[in-house]
Amino acid sequence: MELKQLGIEAARSAVQDRRTTAFALAEAHYLRIQKEDEQIGAFLTLCKERALEQADRMDRMAAEGKPLPPLGGVPVAIKDVLSTRAVRTTAGSKILEHYNPLYDGTVVARMEAAGAVILGKTNCDEFAMGSSNENSAFYPVHNPRDLSRVPGGSSGGSAAAVAADMAVAALGSDTGGSIRQPASFCGVVGLMPTYGRVSRYGLIAFASSLDHIGPLTKTVKDAAIVLRTIAGRDPMDSTSADVPVPDYVAELQKPVRGLRLGVAKEYFGDGLDDGVRQAVESAIDKLKDLGCEVVPVSLPHTPYAIPTYYLIATAEASSNLARYDGVRYSYRAAGVKSLSEMYRRSREEGFGAEVKRRIMLGTYALSAGYYDAYYLKAQKVRTLLARDFEEAFGKVDAIVTPTSPTPAFRLEEKSNDPLAMYLADIYTVTADLAGIPGISVPCGTTKEKLPIGMQILGRHFDESTILSLAHAYEQTA
């Protein structure tokens, strides 16, 4: 079976109609991984036994003529920050190099219950901290569209796996842009749902008030199918919202004619690559042709989003990462003589440079004497950023921006300058801070044939509108 552009429904129906088997489909993907992944590096761990067992279950259902669930037999990849029972889960960190979770995260369980075949765990920046995947403690990921470039981060392995047809779909996580930015760099669709839309139970925490789980897929429709599978209240996550889950797939067909699209000048300013600007502007023109009305809006606090983000995210990270103490499940340094030395040396040896930098920054921002000036100040500016969106969404139904100011950059281009790397998230962090949903959909390529992504942001819990806009745009391409 041809894997290129193989989507969820095509894969499922081929298994259902016995034109192929889930087993053969999984094997075909493993063969492709074997062939391609040496140079890409998208996977950290494969779980073939678990995958083939699930495939077999789906094949038996199909053989008995039973209807398969929505993801029946569909091979997927899971970012390595999501807990998978008895399958190594490292979060891209040496400190969790040998960690085998004792349970499945809610999204993993829901994907499998919907019939998905989990091929393996994808590479990512350590603890999802990074914008290039170069912070993986194991190996960097190369962009399948141009191997000399980064796939984006932190869900770079998930984006690369889907882009290189090594999985039909993948799950990623987004704290400052980590689903949308790699989707944009690799030319796939990436959806960050509203905060609370998807349970975070089993997600290795980075910044709890900002962490979101969502799909990376080949098409917008596939993103809707995965979202429908993983969304909804989960008693195991008290921040998962008790808001009804619509049928996102059916709602893709909602007409986009007459929708008001906000365009904010703050997202088209200095630092935006010309090729990206042109592609996004012409995508906006296409949406206009589809009957959308373009309305200028202002999000005046946008220039403060990155500093706000890097204070809040690091403060929360410094607290979340305190649990890696070398006692219950993480790496322990050898030859330590006291408890305190054990903590210090285990963490020193187990964490990579960027993680330590963020723990330090976050601890500093929370420490006595600096809390008000940094952490509290950032939380107040976060209110202002959220209000910007609230005001804009009083006038428009969605906001269209570039996903990233540039296409994929080269490996090592920014790895020595943390601040330059942070600025790669400039158009994506705002949605994480405000908790609104956002999708990145491919909208052409640069002269060098590098993918470009258009980002569509929506109101809280209005994934339907951004999905239908992205879907309508995708159909014109």
Next chain:
Amino acid sequence: MKMKVTEKDVCYVADLANLALSAEERTGMVRDLNSILDYVERLNELDTTNVSPMAQVSDCYGIDNAKQGSERFAYASREDIVEGLRKSLPQQAALENAPDTDGTFFRVPKVIER
């Protein structure tokens, strides 16, 4: 330019964060933290006197605004019962990922130093 963070501050914060940074790392950290804190300084351009801090996105949606305080999050509360939503882990399983155990407990270096 005035340095906000000195090497002494870095040592103090590393101590709070339980990180045994090497001398080289400390130097890099002084440089990086100063550069980042310099950049975040721009937040002070904004007057936030009457702005309330936002700690959680869920503070502003999906809740019944007619209710007060923690009542608004009533949907998220549940009975606090042992063996509730998830069974407790068997002891053996809980020890599986530990770097050092005696088969019954996690084993760590001596806690009390003298």
